[in-house]
Amino acid sequence: MDARQFWGRHYDVHSLYAHAMAIRTFSSLQSVYPGKRPWVMTRSSYPGTGHFATKWQGDNRAAWEDMHFSIISLMEFGMFGFPMNGADICGFWFNTTFELCVRWHQLGAFYPFARNHNGKGDQYRFRDQDPASFGQEFIDLVRPALLTRYRLLPYLYTLLQSAHTEGRPVVQPLFYEFPGDEQAMKVDTQFMLGPALLVSPVLAQGANSVRAYFPDDTWYDYLTGEAILQGTVTLETPLDKFNLHIRSGHVIPWQEPDVTTAASRQKKLGLIVALGTSRLASGSLYWDDGESERE
Known part of the structure; x- marks a missing residue:
């Protein structure tokens, strides 16, 4: 606990590891790609990390209650300064089901960060859960939601x-x-x-x-x-x-x-x-080249 690190004693900075990594990765990308917009994603975070990195919610389960919990986490981390965040669609741990994965795609298509991701390694190997792995019926069920996401990208x-x-x-x-x-x-x-x-x-x-x-x-x-x-x-x-x-x-x-x-x-x-009851409506559109740094 008294080991010395750049920011101080390990006891004082233990919880800042991911925060420090996000800052260093962000600045490194600025050096490697000058003038370009860095994009960093982290799982662990600390107050203020959202200035340097986006976030995903970590290793959830292929369970209906975890799909529900993802909404709560999305709203919370939006308030914590992570506007682009999301959960592993269909769940990370355990085997998902056809129905759960369809419903999760229909939800996850509207996460700011949308990714279907699950465990696959030497100790744990869960079934593939990308849309194509379930067959054409599954693809036809989730395609409308995913295309809606792409349509709404602006x-x-x-x-x-x-x-x-x-x-x-x-x-x-x-x-x-x-x-x-x-x-x-x-x-x-x-x-x-x-x-x-x-x-x-x-x-x-x-x-x-x-x-x-x-x-x-x-x-x-x-x-x-x-x-x-x-x-x-x-x-x-x-x-x-x-x-x-x-x-x-x-x-x-x-x-x-x-x-x-x-x-x-x-x-x-x-x-x-x-149109509203006043027969009026308003909106906005932000447009740039998608990669240059902007303040």
Whole structure:
């Protein structure tokens, strides 16, 4: 405990190891690629690490409750200064199932950091869980959610820029947008993606519906355009459907998706305009070259 390190006694800096590594990795990338934007990801962290690194939530389990817990962690670490974070989709430990992995993709497609990742080594070897490993039926079930993520990359990118300049989380609890709503304070099974999108995933085995809460506003189903008013609503959600709703009064930029972000940036842009009761809507778009350093 009294071993001396650069920052001081090991006793005093033991919990700062990952924080120090993030700082050093960030500065090293700046030296190796001058003028380029460093991208660092860490599992362990400390207050302030979000200035240097993004984060993933570590070794979760292929379990329904862990999929639920990931939402809570997303919201917490957004408040802790990690706007780009996410959990291992389908779980890291143990063997996932077809249904769990489908539902987790339908949720994880809207994580700021979305990655399907699991254990595979000498001691533990779990089944492959990438979409192709399950076959064509699985691919057809998860493709719509994943393509929606790629289509909404301009919106996500704008949210991340806002997080960088204003400190606003990308994933938000409902009460962030509706601070006077006591019911919104209790919700930990849904989340806002920025101010304009509401994600309401299926989190229980065998469930084909979701009891979702909609704060006081008008909301539009992203897939059908159907309007939903305030209150708790049962959303029919068979395995081939996911729940994403657009808040009225907002304009959301989108781009035709391709197989990579670089290829997607060559495609056409568009806008989703969700008019409010005033027949007005507003939004924003941040656009740059995607790799140069910006203050």
